[in-house]
Amino acid sequence: MPARPETGHSRRNPASRKAILDAAFELVAEVGYSKLGIEAIAARAGVGKQTIYRWWPSKGAVLLDAYLARTQGDAGGEAALPDSGDLRADLIAVLQATVAELRDPTFAVPLRALTVAVLEDPELAAEYEHRLDTPMREMKKARLRAAQNAGQLPDDLDLDVAVDLLFAPVAQKWSATGEPPSDDYVRTLVETVLDGLTRSAEGVRSASM
Amino acid sequence: MPARPETGHSRRNPASRKAILDAAFELVAEVGYSKLGIEAIAARAGVGKQTIYRWWPSKGAVLLDAYLARTQGDAGGEAALPDSGDLRADLIAVLQATVAELRDPTFAVPLRALTVAVLEDPELAAEYEHRLDTPMREMKKARLRAAQNAGQLPDDLDLDVAVDLLFAPVAQKWSATGEPPSDDYVRTLVETVLDGLTRSAEGVRSASM
Amino acid sequence: MPARPETGHSRRNPASRKAILDAAFELVAEVGYSKLGIEAIAARAGVGKQTIYRWWPSKGAVLLDAYLARTQGDAGGEAALPDSGDLRADLIAVLQATVAELRDPTFAVPLRALTVAVLEDPELAAEYEHRLDTPMREMKKARLRAAQNAGQLPDDLDLDVAVDLLFAPVAQKWSATGEPPSDDYVRTLVETVLDGLTRSAEGVRSASM
Amino acid sequence: MPARPETGHSRRNPASRKAILDAAFELVAEVGYSKLGIEAIAARAGVGKQTIYRWWPSKGAVLLDAYLARTQGDAGGEAALPDSGDLRADLIAVLQATVAELRDPTFAVPLRALTVAVLEDPELAAEYEHRLDTPMREMKKARLRAAQNAGQLPDDLDLDVAVDLLFAPVAQKWSATGEPPSDDYVRTLVETVLDGLTRSAEGVRSASM
DNA sequence: CATTAAGCGAGACGGTACGTCTCGTCTTATC
DNA sequence: GATAAGACGAGACGTACCGTCTCGCTTAATG
Numbered sequence A, B, C, D: 001m002p003a004r005p006e007t008g009h010s011r012r013n014p015a016s017r018k019a020i021l022d023a024a025f026e027l028v029a030e031v032g033y034s035k036l037g038i039e040a041i042a043a044r045a046g047v048g049k050q051t052i053y054r055w056w057p058s059k060g061a062v063l064l065d066a067y068l069a070r071t072q073g074d075a076g077g078e079a080a081l082p083d084s085g086d087l088r089a090d091l092i093a094v095l096q097a098t099v100a101e102l103r104d105p106t107f108a109v110p111l112r113a114l115t116v117a118v119l120e121d122p123e124l125a126a127e128y129e130h131r132l133d134t135p136m137r138e139m140k141k142a143r144l145r146a147a148q149n150a151g152q153l154p155d156d157l158d159l160d161v162a163v164d165l166l167f168a169p170v171a172q173k174w175s176a177t178g179e180p181p182s183d184d185y186v187r188t189l190v191e192t193v194l195d196g197l198t199r200s201a202e203g204v205r206s207a208s209m
Numbered sequence E: 001c002a003t004t005a006a007g008c009g010a011g012a013c014g015g016t017a018c019g020t021c022t023c024g025t026c027t028t029a030t031c
Numbered sequence F: 001g002a003t004a005a006g007a008c009g010a011g012a013c014g015t016a017c018c019g020t021c022t023c024g025c026t027t028a029a030t031g
Helices: A014-031 A038-045 A049-055 A059-072 A087-102 A105-120 A122-149 A159-177 A183-195 A202-208 B014-031 B038-045 B049-055 B059-072 B087-102 B105-120 B122-149 B159-177 B183-195 B202-208 C014-031 C038-045 C049-055 C059-072 C087-102 C105-120 C122-149 C159-177 C183-195 C202-208 D014-031 D038-045 D049-055 D059-072 D087-102 D105-120 D122-149 D159-177 D183-195 D202-208
Strands: none
Touching: A014 A038, A014 A049, A014 A059, A014 A105, A038 A049, A038 A059, A059 A105, A059 A122, A087 A105, A087 A122, A087 A159, A087 A183, A105 A122, A105 A159, A105 B105, A105 B159, A122 A159, A122 B159, A159 A183, A159 B105, A159 B122, A159 B159, A159 B183, A183 B159, B014 B038, B014 B049, B014 B059, B014 B105, B038 B049, B038 B059, B059 B105, B059 B122, B087 B105, B087 B122, B087 B159, B087 B183, B105 B122, B105 B159, B122 B159, B159 B183, C014 C038, C014 C049, C014 C059, C014 C105, C038 C049, C038 C059, C059 C105, C059 C122, C087 C105, C087 C122, C087 C159, C087 C183, C105 C122, C105 C159, C105 D105, C105 D159, C122 C159, C122 D159, C159 C183, C159 D105, C159 D122, C159 D159, C159 D183, C183 D159, D014 D038, D014 D049, D014 D059, D014 D105, D038 D049, D038 D059, D059 D105, D059 D122, D087 D105, D087 D122, D087 D159, D087 D183, D105 D122, D105 D159, D122 D159, D159 D183
16 A cells, blocks of 8 residues: 555665565564554664655555565465365365464464454555455455356356355454354355255245245 | 452442443544543543543453443343244344444444454453353344244254354445445345355256265 | 641540551651652551541641651650760760761651651741751750850850851751761861851951951 | 763754753742642643653753753853952852842742752752852852962861851751841851851850860 | 755654553541 | 541653654765
């Protein structure tokens, strides 16, 4: 979330930029969002405070850049969800990988901080949605669309709702308790989503509805 | 989240307590969580700062008490979800009532503040879960259990997963964007959850899985 | 400096009074005047704060009572300066005893506290003068008056000035530096006071004046 | 009492420094030492509290600087006591000027505050002695030394004792009562000091001593 | 090839809120 | 009714950061 478009030949010092993002990521992992301060970031980065204020509008914006630099430094956004043909197994695998990541404090603590920052700042929320949320959602929808094409899911399925059903419960549980749900929960979740709450009550269902 | 059990005859002044909770609730609605300060609460409540520090461990704890006092002051926890016999319609109604509430800033802003507080403080999160989350979840599970007893839902359904599927997507969308989803989204959500993603692709499903 | 005259049969608890004065004296010796607090005195004395506020108008007043209780508990004010007939030797002895006392922190620290209290509170200053300063001054003047009667001092000598000349320099030095002057200083002081600055320059003096 | 030596080109803001010293001097004259607070000084000076804490270790240190700035802002320390050749008259004049100054609350109240501060803080006492007391004492001793050179005072006179005899009684009376002594007292004081207590009892003295 | 203007590390500054401490008053229960 | 206990409104304490603002210094581009 740069304050200025990085077009043209800015005289910005890339070493300072990197030092700031690294310092912010490490610091937030150590002390949490509420105790993360611009002065502390500047001090750890060996940078003047003004260099942060010059390029970022808030500590949340620094954090978003820092998180993106860490999580997407390697992959250029080319990632995709696995597609073995077995949708059920693939979804379980993806969600179990997600909860595994959330169990690693190195990423979970900064992500939690980012969540707080986004909750407190609507502008940052828009930036977050555009740069992190939407790309991830598109990846997930792509996998579901493949299942549709394979005839495994109905064509009129609302893919956004489907993505929410699969991922929101995990995110919510992690937000609320600090811990992601268990692998068993994830398995049950996927199966319940795929089959529906009413799956084995066909007789009753057709009778009452 | 009282610092001390309120058993016995405490010498605590109940008028001060009420003034503090009212001031906190109003202030947070006006300025948001990050700009909510203990001094401002004390000043608006006409109370010394120490009276807050004496009885609450953090501003998040004050906020939780304030929110509970507002939302459960009247109902003694006896509330229940509607049960017309039509599960689908009841769930849509409940979720639409929920999103309607989230569109009212009077409650949504303090609730958002409480969400931030809970994200930043694991102890408060436990308190929140015990005093707010669990009772609500029990209400929701009670309605689903009634549906089970009526043969509308399978007996082996995991009710916790079911509740998450219904409510987490709404909460998540509201958290991420500041706005709750539309009534249409809610309707689609309920129907997708009840029927399952694979609902109209039985043939394919049995073939590939 | 009791807030109420102690005439009549007050229901005042003498044990509490003694505990307060003892606690005040000990505490001030430990922490100094500026860090001496009513709450700390009450706590150490095992007494409610109100019991202090009821009977004394300020911590300085407590301190004056505490100091008097310690220093004059035994002697009922009957003390007198030594009179060996040798004024010079007696004065030196008295002043050296004074500086010796000022070197004992047990009394010097509370006395210093009392000095501060008196500097800050004119009412307490009047009380101090009446109950401590004047009696001491009278003792000193009595010794000088005896010397006058013995023909050792001129009849028209202003005894107040004389007392000040002998004692003010010692008090002043102790106030300013925290340490009383040396025994040698005291000896030189007494001799200079008795003889006058001009003592051995009679010729010049008679010539120029 | 600067916390740091003012050598080199400090980035300290001299306007803030002056505003703080002025505010401190005026405030202490209005409310006295015990009610003088750093916050009030900062507020009146239009300065952040940290700017005071950054440069002074205590309010007493601010007060010392403030007093020195007022009393020695003009004179660069070049002052000297009057020397008309008539020691007796000069001393009376100087002491009467001193008591006149002590009757002016504008200077007397801050000086009294400074006295309290010095009594409570040995480090400040050392600073006070070095920057205020010693220079004044040297001035006084210089005048007495001139009298020695003129043969008006004996060469073996202890000038420190002599200065104390002349000035301590005035300072002491002012400290103890809040009022400096009268002009008459001062005259008697000077004459008694110069002539000695035993001045007109030579016969008796030689007989008994 | 200066010159000049931006970025930079550093940190003082006017502020604000923190959480603690103590003040002097008030209330409650005990004796 | 005096007392021990301690909650209360009030507000100063000294600290920590905020975001802004100079300072010199370095460094790349432009005239």
